[in-house]
Amino acid sequence: xxxxxxxxxxxxxxxxxxxxxxxxxxxxxxxxxxxxxxxxxxxxxxxxxxxxxxxxxxxxxxxxxxxxxxxxxxxxxxxxxxxxxxxxxxxxxxxxxxxxxxxxxxxxxxxxxxxxxxxxxxxxxxxxxxxxxxxxxxxxxxxxxxxxxxxxxxxxxxxxxxxxxxxxxxxxxxxxxxxxxxxxxxxxxxxxxxxxxxxxxxxxxxxxxxxxxxxxxxxxxxxxxxxxxxxxxxxxxxxxxxxxxxxxxxxxxxxxxxxxxxxxxxxxxxxxxxxxxxxxxxxxxxxxxxxxxxxxxxxxxxxxxxxxxxxxxxxxxxxxxxxxxxxxxxxxxxxxxxxxxxxxxxxxxxxxxxxxxxxxxxxxxxxxxxxxxxxxxxxxxxxxxxxxxxxxxxxxxxxxxxxxxxxxxxxxxxxxxxxxxxxxxxxxxxxxxxxxxxxxxxxxxxxxxxxxxxxxxxxxxxxxxxxxxxxxxxxxxxxxxxxxxxxxxxxxxxxxxxx
Amino acid sequence: xxxxxxxxxxxxxxxxxxxxxxxxxxxxxxxxxxxxxxxxxxxxxxxxxxxxxxxxxxxxxxxxxxxxxxxxxxxxxxxxxxxx
Ligand SMILES: Cc1cc2nc3c(=O)[nH]c(=O)nc-3n(C[C@H](O)[C@@H](O)[C@H](O)COP(=O)(O)OP(=O)(O)OC[C@H]3O[C@@H](n4cnc5c(N)ncnc54)[C@H](O)[C@@H]3O)c2cc1C
Ligand code: FES
Numbered sequence: 001x002x003x004x005x006x007x008x009x010x011x012x013x014x015x016x017x018x019x020x021x022x023x024x025x026x027x028x029x030x031x032x033x034x035x036x037x038x039x040x041x042x043x044x045x046x047x048x049x050x051x052x053x054x055x056x057x058x059x060x061x062x063x064x065x066x067x068x069x070x071x072x073x074x075x076x077x078x079x080x081x082x083x084x085x086x087x088x089x090x091x092x093x094x095x096x097x098x099x100x101x102x103x104x105x106x107x108x109x110x111x112x113x114x115x116x117x118x119x120x121x122x123x124x125x126x127x128x129x130x131x132x133x134x135x136x137x138x139x140x141x142x143x144x145x146x147x148x149x150x151x152x153x154x155x156x157x158x159x160x161x162x163x164x165x166x167x168x169x170x171x172x173x174x175x176x177x178x179x180x181x182x183x184x185x186x187x188x189x190x191x192x193x194x195x196x197x198x199x200x201x202x203x204x205x206x207x208x209x210x211x212x213x214x215x216x217x218x219x220x221x222x223x224x225x226x227x228x229x230x231x232x233x234x235x236x237x238x239x240x241x242x243x244x245x246x247x248x249x250x251x252x253x254x255x256x257x258x259x260x261x262x263x264x265x266x267x268x269x270x271x272x273x274x275x276x277x278x279x280x281x282x283x284x285x286x287x288x289x290x291x292x293x294x295x296x297x298x299x300x301x302x303x304x305x306x307x308x309x310x311x312x313x314x315x316x317x318x319x320x321x322x323x324x325x326x327x328x329x330x331x332x333x334x335x336x337x338x339x340x341x342x343x344x345x346x347x348x349x350x351x352x353x354x355x356x357x358x359x360x361x362x363x364x365x366x367x368x369x370x371x372x373x374x375x376x377x378x379x380x381x382x383x384x385x386x387x388x389x390x391x392x393x394x395x396x397x398x399x400x401x402x403x404x405x406x407x408x409x410x411x412x413x414x415x416x417x418x419x420x421x422x423x424x425x426x427x428x429x430x431x432x433x434x435x436x437x438x439x440x441x442x443x444x445x446x447x448x449x450x451x452x453x454x455x456x457x458x459x460x461x462x463x464x465x466x467x468x469x470x471x472x473x474x475x476x477x478x479x480x481x482x483x484x485x486x487x488x489x490x491x492x493x494x495x496x497x498x499x
Numbered sequence: 500x501x502x503x504x505x506x507x508x509x510x511x512x513x514x515x516x517x518x519x520x521x522x523x524x525x526x527x528x529x530x531x532x533x534x535x536x537x538x539x540x541x542x543x544x545x546x547x548x549x550x551x552x553x554x555x556x557x558x559x560x561x562x563x564x565x566x567x568x569x570x571x572x573x574x575x576x577x578x579x580x581x582x583x
Contacts (some may be wrong), residue, residue, distance in 0.1 A: 005576020008561075035547065037515075037568060042546070048568070060557035111567045112559035131548045141530035143541040150545030158520030159513065162528065162542070245529050245539050273528070397543070397551060400535045430561075435543075459547075460561065 005031045005121040013041015014329040015321025016127035017070045018336030024077040026344040035090040043329035045156040055159035092457045116464035130322035139241030148277035163273025169193035169238035170277040171379040176221035184227035193236040204374035211371040259382020280326045281330035285458035296449035297325045299376035309342030329374030334361040396436040398429020416445045503573040512569040519564035565578035
């Protein structure tokens, strides 16, 4: 791309793809970057383009028509030179400059080789998504225990099932597609342990009724699980895992309303892999150092605060998708479009040539956020979760800090995860508290929303790569574009908002 | 089928898989031990966040196996101390 970009989008998941497509349709120049080798983010995670024939994953996906329409819209803009698509590029820091933002990134397409580069634009959209939120339990660090998202990523990205007899546990609707995907690949899913009770949804019937698309998706998974005879057990949890070099069994218990295991209900189940997840934590690594204000979300996370047009509190910085709160792919797409419309308006670009109906994504976002809130309230973290931990249970996987050490730190006056970190090193290791942060927070300052620690770099970078820094890298060549099918329009929007 | 070399032994992979996916597909879920407790670790988050899956790739230490695409001829070593 010879002319400078108007917008850098970090993250090519549902939110970033939709935002880029809409912004491009509005006539601006966009750089879209993602650390993955393919477009799609977590929801539409795919093997790299050249490998799709070998790793078939289409049947594991939902909304592929929309994904393909977005891919084609982006490909078309790549050939015109207005989209600079950078897959395999990891942004490690963003710095505000006089006339915009400098995104510091490393090109890891030839990993482990890294090439550093800087991408600049007057506007920045951060659509970096979220990662699985974890609550430790005895044995959660035994190999073969994965995050549910990790199981899903191996399946969708690499066509690999991590086990043949798998138990899933935690809370939230996300357990269902993972169970259905594993079952579809012949894995015996011995139990889906959902800590919440479905009755909790009935306390917020409004959002449920106004989002029939969610119902349909849920009903589809329920039918698939029934067909594969996968038992879904409400109000139960995986409270321990055992094994040496690999997990061999879990203990499953019924939960009392406060989330404590009901005495006498525990049973041992043999497995060779486990998936656990308690919702998601937004990926705020690039937004926090920029000074974007955060706000509390119903699921106990702090998320980036945005106005009705997805603008953060820092002028020029926009956010869309799960950085603004966890709510699923359809909400992410609509937020991406809304953000792009704001960016176009703020840049003084003309009206969108197609589908210029600003009210449509905005009302869909409002409706879907209400659903996300109801979902969060129906799937809370169990208040009595700390009672599952023995003093020996590892909480910080990197620095191997036990629950006992964290309890001692709290008794000595540590009031939040930052103070616990200073006293115990929990959160000081390689992952910088991304895995243990929410849990340490729950053990110390549960009443407040979890705000992640500020991290100086979003991903470790080698000094060698920085030494060879290429300030104005040429855009990678665009591959030939397949013809755009009539079902989609120039910005990849089909005629309706994402249901 | 393509192959990488893990600790001296060939390991087949399918084009497009990461090093972690290739290891898991071969039934290996643990490939390093922790510094303090010498506990086994392998893949946990699968998306580059937890750093459990560290390996050395073509001599470069501290690589996340779940992010590095496998390439024919790539040399992967797994060992103690990769988290130092
Ligand atoms: C592992 C995992 C698997 C999931 N699978 C499903 C599923 O199968 N079904 C479902 O309904 N929901 C799933 N979800 C929930 C998911 O969060 C979706 O709701 C949806 O993908 C959110 O869209 P998004 O665009 O906000 O973010 P994401 O889809 O998460 O996209 C964010 C993108 O940003 C990239 N990124 C982040 N930081 C950087 C950086 N510093 N530099 C460069 N790129 C960066 C990431 O690689 C990612 O591709 C999953 C979540 C996780 C964590
Ligand atoms: S498995 Fe978590 S970083 Fe690779």
